[in-house]
Every structure is written in structure tokens, then in C-alpha cells.
Amino acid sequence: MRKEYPNPQRRRKVWQSLNGEWQFRFGDEGDYSLKIQVPYAYQSKASGIGDVSRHEILWYKRKFVLSDEMQNCKTVRLNFLAVDHECEVFVNGKFVMKHEGGYSGFGRDISPFLNNSGEQEIEIRVYDPMTKKFPRGKQNWEEGQQRCFYYCTSGIWQSVWLDGANGDYITELQFVTDTEKTQVLAYVETECGEADEITAIVKTPHGTENTFSSTVSQEGRFRLNMAFVKPDCVGDIHLWSAETPNLFDTKLLLKKDGVILDEIDTYFAFRKIHTEKGKVYLNDAPRELRMVLNQSYWDGYGMTAPSAECYKEDILLAKEMGFNGMRLHQKLDDPWLYYYADVLGFYVWAETPSAYSFEPTSVKALLDLQADLVKRVYNNPSVIAYVPFNESWGVKEILTDKQQQAFAKSAYWLIKSLDDSRLV
Numbered sequence: 549m550r551k552e553y554p555n556p557q558r559r560r561k562v563w564q565s566l567n568g569e570w571q572f573r574f575g576d577e578g579d580y581s582l583k584i585q586v587p588y589a590y591q592s593k594a595s596g597i598g599d600v601s602r603h604e605i606l607w608y609k610r611k612f613v614l615s616d617e618m619q620n621c622k623t624v625r626l627n628f629l630a631v632d633h634e635c636e637v638f639v640n641g642k643f644v645m646k647h648e649g650g651y652s653g654f655g656r657d658i659s660p661f662l663n664n665s666g667e668q669e670i671e672i673r674v675y676d677p678m679t680k681k682f683p684r685g686k687q688n689w690e691e692g693q694q695r696c697f698y699y700c701t702s703g704i705w706q707s708v709w710l711d712g713a714n715g716d717y718i719t720e721l722q723f724v725t726d727t728e729k730t731q732v733l734a735y736v737e738t739e740c741g742e743a744d745e746i747t748a749i750v751k752t753p754h755g756t757e758n759t760f761s762s763t764v765s766q767e768g769r770f771r772l773n774m775a776f777v778k779p780d781c782v783g784d785i786h787l788w789s790a791e792t793p794n795l796f797d798t799k800l801l802l803k804k805d806g807v808i809l810d811e812i813d814t815y816f817a818f819r820k821i822h823t824e825k826g827k828v829y830l831n832d833a834p835r836e837l838r839m840v841l842n843q844s845y846w847d848g849y850g851m852t853a854p855s856a857e858c859y860k861e862d863i864l865l866a867k868e869m870g871f872n873g874m875r876l877h878q879k880l881d882d883p884w885l886y887y888y889a890d891v892l893g894f895y896v897w898a899e900t901p902s903a904y905s906f907e908p909t910s911v912k913a914l915l916d917l918q919a920d921l922v923k924r925v926y927n928n929p930s931v932i933a934y935v936p937f938n939e940s941w942g943v944k945e946i947l948t949d950k951q952q953q954a955f956a957k958s959a960y961w962l963i964k965s966l967d968d969s970r971l972v
Contacts, residue, residue, distance in 0.1 A: 609669065717809065791893060873894055
């Protein structure tokens with residue numbers, strides 16, 4: 549069972565894992581006759597089921613009791629990192645939310661749906677059609693495996709957990725860094741818009757601690773300006789690279805009338821990347837990229853790594869072999885992969901999982917996923933490039949089809965509109 553906090557980019561002190569054994573069944577009819585180990589897809593051996601045959605409708609159910617700490621929280625947020633493909637969530641028999649997209653995270657405050665005390669129940673219905681029109685990545689759209697495609701991944705395949713807060717809480721966080729001005733703009737969005745202050749306590753790589761605050765909020769969105777002084781007249785701001793993975797550890801405090809509502813431990817880094825005369829430059833110095841293609845599938849576990857440490861071991865092994873980066877192939881991965889790339893110093897090309905047909909549904913699904921991918925990895929300095937298409941998967945007539953050409957251009961400009969600091 550995955551026991552580490554699911555998102556190292558936004559660590560909270562009060563949380564509760566919902567990974568582990570759930571009740572499970574195939575189809576809309578019948579009893580919960582099976583048990584499954586979340587967060588492993590039913591097709592994997594690690595799930596305890598290991599059935600690779602086709603089942604498009606799945607049901608999950610689990611009972612739980614809030615921890616003592618969680619019971620003292622005004623807000624209890626239910627989080628899913630990834631459920632493939634479409635799901636409906638019910639808490640204590642009441643509909644809570646619906647989500648579509650097999651690679652992106654989602655969640656919401658479930659406090660209004662919880663019983664005052666005692667046992668709670670979560671039930672989830674998943675629909676995962678074996679179709680080419682939704683982003684699949686390396687998942688086969690037929691039963692079993694074929695050529696370079698693995699078996700399908702259905703249902704919950706990344707962590708499920710609860711976060712606790714004292715009312716309003718942080719939902720979005722973006723660090724926009726400027727290496728020339730040694731300045732950071734932190735954009736923080738909150739769920740309820742009740743908070744009146746955001747404070748950041750930043751520890752620099754050279755040991756100093758800085759505190760920044762802002763009370764300017766527009767509809768729950770804060771803009772916090774953080775400026776840093778270089779250590780000395782010849783030193784730098786401790787830029788991030790694979791050789792020197794310098795991170796600025798940060799604690800964010802969301803407040804109302806001086807009372808802390810939410811608290812997150814996170815980090816950011818200063819680094820920039822551009823191309824010039826056919827070369828890649830990192831922090832204005834030419835950089836040779838020696839990269840591997842990472843499928844990120846695990847024997848017996850499918851798309852879900854056995855533990856966060858597996859990502860660390862993979863990266864350390866690749867570095868020992870002389871590589872300094874990876875193209876993460878056809879997958880939006882667990883946040884722990886990007887975290888260890890940040891901490892250990894390893895460049896990442898983030899690639900969007902492909903669909904395998906070209907039609908309006910697939911265009912919308914892929915562009916939605918592309919936006920989700922940018923949002924997930926924006927604060928990870930290890931990510932230096934986006935790869936919206938692999939070869940001509942899903943756009944087989946791109947040489948002659950003007951619509952497919954327009955689609956590729958649209959994906960490029962969508963990325964640039966969301967993040968113009970990286971390569972595409």
C-alpha cells in the first residue's frame with residue numbers, strides 16, 4: 549500500500565490515506581464480491597485481482613473513520629490523483645462530484661456530506677471505455693497486449709486521500725520565477741475566498757530565511773511578490789540544474805484575521821531554459837542532454853509504482869549510467885517522480901498521452917489533458933520541455949490534413965499561453 553503523502557509539492561500536516569483494501573465489483577449489477585488494493589488497477593497483480601479482460605463499468609466502496617486530527621478540522625477535502633477514465637463519487641449515499649479524464653487529479657470539500665461521528669462510506673462508479681478517442685498513452689484499446697502497447701489501466705491507479713484544513717484552503721499554486729531580477733511571483737487560489745492573508749516563509753539554499761506576506765486578494769486569488777538578494781557581489785542566486793539542484797523550501801500559511809486556515813510545505817527554484825543556434829541553453833550556458841525514454845510501467849504493478857522510492861532508485865541508477873534526463877513517455881506520472889527529479893537533479897520532458905483517432909471528442913480531450921499536464925508540473929524545475937504529440941499517433945494524416953496541422957499548432961500555442969518558460 550502506498551503510505552507516503554501523495555503530493556510532495558503540497559504537503560499538509562493533517563491528512564489521512566484512503567489507499568488499501570476496498571470492496572470492488574464489475575458492472576452495475578450484483579454484490580461487492582471482490583476486494584481490491586487501491587491504488588492499483590484491477591488489471592495488475594498488485595491489485596489482488598489481476599484480470600486483464602475487458603470490463604468497462606467498475607464500482608468501488610470503502611468505509612472509514614476520520615482520524616482524531618481530521619475530526620477537529622472544519623474542512624475535509626477528498627482527493628484523487630488519477631482515475632481512468634470517468635467517475636462519479638458518492639459519500640454516505642449522496643452524489644459529491646463527477647470527473648472525466650484518466651490522468652488528471654481532482655477533489656473537493658466533502659465536509660457537508662459527512663456524518664457527525666462514526667463510520668463514513670465512499671462509493672465510486674467508474675466508466676472506462678476501450679476506445680481510441682480518449683487519451684490512452686501506452687494502454688492498449690483491445691484486450692491483452694499487442695506490439696508496443698501494454699494492457700489497459702482502468703479505475704483508480706493513483707492515490708486517494710483526505711486533507712484537513714481550518715476552513716478556507718489552497719487549491720492552486722503557481723511560482724513564476726525571474727532569474728534576472730531574482731524575483732518570484734506566487735499566485736495562490738483558495739476554495740472559498742474567505743482568507744485575507746497569505747504568508748510565505750522561504751529558506752534559501754544558502755541558509756537564510758525570508759518571510760513575505762500579502763493581504764491583496766481578488767475573489768480568492770492572492771499575488772505574492774518575493775524578491776531575493778544575491779549572497780554576495782560575485783555569487784549567484786543558487787540556480788537549479790541537474791548538477792546543482794538548488795531548491796528554495798517554502799511554507800505557505802493561509803490566514804483569516806491572523807488565524808491559520810491552511811498550511812502547505814512546498815518549494816520552488818530559479819532556472820531558465822532556451823534554445824540558440826541549434827543548442828539548448830540552461831541558465832545561459834549550453835547544455836548537452838543525455839536522456840532515456842522512460843515508459844514508467846512496473847512489472848506486476850502496471851502504471852502505478854510500488855512506492856515513491858522506486859522513482860528515486862530509477863533516477864539514481866540512470867545518473868550512475870551517465871544520463872542526465874528522461875523523456876517521460878506517454879504518461880502524466882505520479883508527483884513523486886517529478887519531486888525526485890527536482891531533488892536529485894534530472895531533466896524531464898513531459899509528454900502528453902496520445903489518443904488514436906482524430907475527431908472532435910479526441911481534440912477536446914487532448915487539449916484538456918494538455919492544460920492539466922501543464923498545471924501539474926508547472927512548479928517542477930526539472931521539467932524543461934513539453935511533448936504534446938508522439939510521432940504521428942492520433943494525427944496520422946498530419947502531412948496533408950490541414951485540420952490535423954491546425955490541431956498540432958493549437959496544442960503548441962495552448963502550452964505557450966499557459967507556460968512560455970519552457971521548450972515545446
